Amino acid sequence: MNQKKRSANKIYSKNELGQIQLLSPVIILVTVFSLVPLLRGIYLGFTDYRLGDAITFNGIDNYIQLFQDDFFWNSFRIGMVWTFIVTALQVGLGLGLALLLNTKVRFVSFYTILILIPWATPPIIRGILWRQMYEPNTGALNVLLTNAGIISAPVNWLSNFEYVIPAVIVAGVWGEISKAAIFLLAGLQTISADLYEASTIDGAGMWDQFRNITLPVLRPVLAAIISLTFMWNFNTFGIVWVLTQGGPGGMTRLPMLAAYEEGFKYGYIGYAAAIGNVMVIILSLMLFMYLRVQLRERNEA
Amino acid sequence: MKTMKASSQLWIHGLIILYLLFLIFPLVWVFASSLKSTQELYSGLPTLLPQHITFEHYRSVINGxxxxxxxxxxxxxxxxxxxxxxxxxxxxxxxxxxxxxxxxxxxxxxxxxxxxxxxxxxxxxxxxxxxxxxxxxxxxxxxxxxxxxxxxxxxxxxxxxxxxxxxxxxxxxxxxxxxxxxxxxxxxxxxxxxxxxxxxxxxxxxxxxxxxxxxxxxxxxxxxxxxxxxxxxxxxxxxxxxxxxxxxxxxxxxxxxxxxxxxxxxxxxxxxxxxxxx
Known part of the structure; x- marks a missing residue:
């Protein structure tokens, strides 16, 4: 490592100006179109800004209002339900699929190609696919259930208060299982087969192997995937937009949909930014707690 | 891994195929719908596979x-x-x-x-x-x-x-x-x-x-x-x-x-x- 560093300096003297020149497009683009807007967005969350009006700082008024706003609480409640259930199902089912694919039975590469396709489907198309599955009169689900004699009259899954949340969650999990499975499979493939062979000789069963070999090695990858998917799921927008637009009666209005409505439908930019700020704080807190537990477990192990 | 029993291999294939049924079915359904004629789509008794394959919808998308x-x-x-x-x-x-x-x-x-x-x-x-x-x-x-x-x-x-x-x-x-x-x-x-x-x-x-x-x-x-x-x-x-x-x-x-x-x-x-x- 040290030798490498020295030889690098032999070719190119440590020229920081040259580096900044090469990096300047990135620095400019990120600063102008990402960093500054983000800081400004955070600031707008403390103003009563409406598009076209003057911007007035109003301290924590937005947050006091949010605290009393049912619209906001409903949206965060469903946001939490959605995020926890989709993440758990996605990672759990993805891990199961990854373990199956890692057994290296025949046709695995063929299976892998098929499994990639839902992940490759754009979020909007995922919504369209599932709308056609749930369609009351001609949709696949009602046809199957009617033929099986489970239901006698067609169910309108996406406008029924009882079924809409599970229906949207199934559609959300569908496109995301492959992603978790493929990432976890890559993690599993870093585990050397010798470890398993040695433990088989020692008489360990499959469950022991999973607990004592697979899980410890997989832990960092698993923690990374859980944190990332948690963030992505909390910020979901497109698929739910197509499936229900947040309805019926706001039952599936995830936080991003609520912020979009406030900001771009009603024009309450400041209030929408405040929702964004609360989302960041909640996400950061959850990730912080989760990663702290992870670190403690790793230190104890 | 080479010594895996035939019965457990069968189990693994079976479970993977179960996953695939869930993951691929909506895609197959919609792909089949794209090949069905409009009358068939609204006939009230849809089948998985199209009865007569037609490209009318693809044509209307590309011409639309x-x-x-x-x-x-x-x-x-x-x-x-x-x-x-x-x-x-x-x-x-x-x-x-x-x-x-x-x-x-x-x-x-x-x-x-x-x-x-x-x-x-x-x-x-x-x-x-x-x-x-x-x-x-x-x-x-x-x-x-x-x-x-x-x-x-x-x-x-x-x-x-x-x-x-x-x-x-x-x-x-x-x-x-x-x-x-x-x-x-x-x-x-x-x-x-x-x-x-x-x-x-x-x-x-x-x-x-x-x-x-x-x-x-x-x-x-x-x-x-x-x-x-x-x-x-x-x-x-x-x-x-x-x-x-x-x-x-x-x-x-x-x-x-x-x-x-x-x-x-x-x-x-x-x-x-x-x-x-x-």
Missing amino acids: QQIFRSMWNSLIVGVVSTLLVVSIAVPSAYAMVRYRSPINNVILGWILLSQIFPVILVMIPLYVLLRYAGLTDSLNGLTLIYIVWSLPFVLWMMHGYVKSIPLELEEAAVMDGASRSQVIIKVLFPLLLPAIGASALFAFISAWNEFFFALVLMKSPALATLQVELARYTGMEGQSRTGPLAAASVIATIPSMLVFIMMRKWFTTGLVSGALKG
Whole structure:
């Protein structure tokens, strides 16, 4: 490592100006179109800004209002339900699929190609696919259930208060299982087969192997995937937009949909930014707690 | 692994096929719908496979002005933003790997941190900024957003790839009297070509699939991207469009499907080794 560093300096003297020149497009683009807007967005969350009006700082008024706003609480409640259930199902089912694919039975590469396709489907198309599955009169689900004699009259899954949340969650999990499975499979493939062979000789069963070999090695990858998917799921927008637009009666209005409505439908930019700020704080807190537990477990192990 | 019993092999295949039934069925259903005639779609007793295969919906999508134009818009925005983001990211990644300075950590830290912020926070001021510049409701504005949006990930990918190229190769070329630009063009570029290809595909697909920015920025119907156009169809006209919508969905999924299949090796190896090396 040290030798490498020295030889690098032999070719190119440590020229920081040259580096900044090469990096300047990135620095400019990120600063102008990402960093500054983000800081400004955070600031707008403390103003009563409406598009076209003057911007007035109003301290924590937005947050006091949010605290009393049912619209906001409903949206965060469903946001939490959605995020926890989709993440758990996605990672759990993805891990199961990854373990199956890692057994290296025949046709695995063929299976892998098929499994990639839902992940490759754009979020909007995922919504369209599932709308056609749930369609009351001609949709696949009602046809199957009617033929099986489970239901006698067609169910309108996406406008029924009882079924809409599970229906949207199934559609959300569908496109995301492959992603978790493929990432976890890559993690599993870093585990050397010798470890398993040695433990088989020692008489360990499959469950022991999973607990004592697979899980410890997989832990960092698993923690990374859980944190990332948690963030992505909390910020979901497109698929739910197509499936229900947040309805019926706001039952599936995830936080991003609520912020979009406030900001771009009603024009309450400041209030929408405040929702964004609360989302960041909640996400950061959850990730912080989760990663702290992870670190403690790793230190104890 | 070689000594696995035949019965447990059967179990594993069975379980994988169960997963596949769930994962593939909606796609098969909609693909079949796209090939059914309109009468058959509304006959009341749908079957999985079409009774008579027809391409009428594909024809109506391709002849129908709106969807075809929105596809063209998506293609233009995707290709231009991909070309630009790659030509920005490659020299930058090179600069980050070959020079050691605190800026590198700032940039890598930013890439990770930017994941936690919901797009709504960035979108609001960006929208105001673009409106000042006259770039809302314009394909140029959307292209710009997509460049900035896919830059972190493309930079991250390229950073990993450049890092994996041994410095000795460059040293040897310098010993032979090559200048730095010659080293980059003649030595590095050919080695990086597959990586550049992979990053480019990724950038293209994230633009092609993107919905939120396009929904907020593009107001005139003539400028809608494919995703926005398709979302609009589900909202207003609902089920009268099952056939064309199914055909358009199939067409819209093909580019990313091809990219994912081409890149599956990268997903199973490159991604994790890159992430673990950090």
